[in-house]
Ligand SMILES: Nc1ncnc2c1ncn2[C@@H]1O[C@H](COP(=O)(O)OP(=O)(O)OP(=O)(O)O)[C@@H](O)[C@H]1O
């Protein structure tokens with residue numbers, strides 16, 4: 013049995029918070045790998061119109077490149093449409109019957125769990141791992157395993173906002189992602 017962490021996200025853009033929580037959970041639970049799962053159309057998040065989804069895929073690929081225990085899982089991009097976690101996890105379990113999956117979520121998503129599509133089925137098929145996030149509650153009636161991590165006050169919206177205001181994002185995103193944002197003029201307005 014391989015033990016695989018999954019960090020699903022919009023990654024618009026990926027930031028050091030994503031990498032840090034994945035790495036903390038990888039080590040705390042002694043996982044073999046963490047797969048980063050970019051959503052094609054996030055079930056509940058608005059993405060600015062006109063933004064090509066492939067930018068998010070390219071950025072997460074660059075972000076994980078130098079860690080051999082991190083991989084990108086592009087299944088939601090291949091499937092297209094709205095990326096409901098229950099559908100994705102059922103597919104992954106069929107494709108990888110010898111893998112055990114741990115789906116990592118931050119505090120904001122823990123609070124949102126009651127609204128996830130077919131949540132009662134989802135908690136039966138997935139092990140949820142919850143990590144704290146400043147400003148969000150980690151208490152939930154759903155069965156989640158908690159992993160203690162240093163809290164990181166960093167978000168994709170903070171990064172986008174900084175770029176729009178022409179402020180530095182250095183040390184908040186990997187250099188490769190910073191370069192990609194600059195070269196492709198993302199988030200400038
Ligand atoms: N700083 C953080 N601490 C803990 N969890 C985080 C942090 N940043 C992101 N996450 C978690 O990572 C997953 C993917 O997050 P996502 O890609 O939506 O980034 P985000 O920073 O939440 O984006 P946005 O600011 O656009 O809402 C979610 O489960 C989210 O809770």
Ligand SMILES: O=C(O)c1ccc[n+]([C@@H]2O[C@H](COP(=O)([O-])O)[C@@H](O)[C@H]2O)c1
Pocket residue numbers: 019020021022023049051054055056057095096097098121124127128129130
């Ligand atoms: O399936 C759902 O209903 C659902 C609702 C909210 C979030 N998710 C998933 O949770 C992960 C984190 O979401 P987000 O929007 O914070 O990037 C990502 O993989 C989403 O597809 C899934």
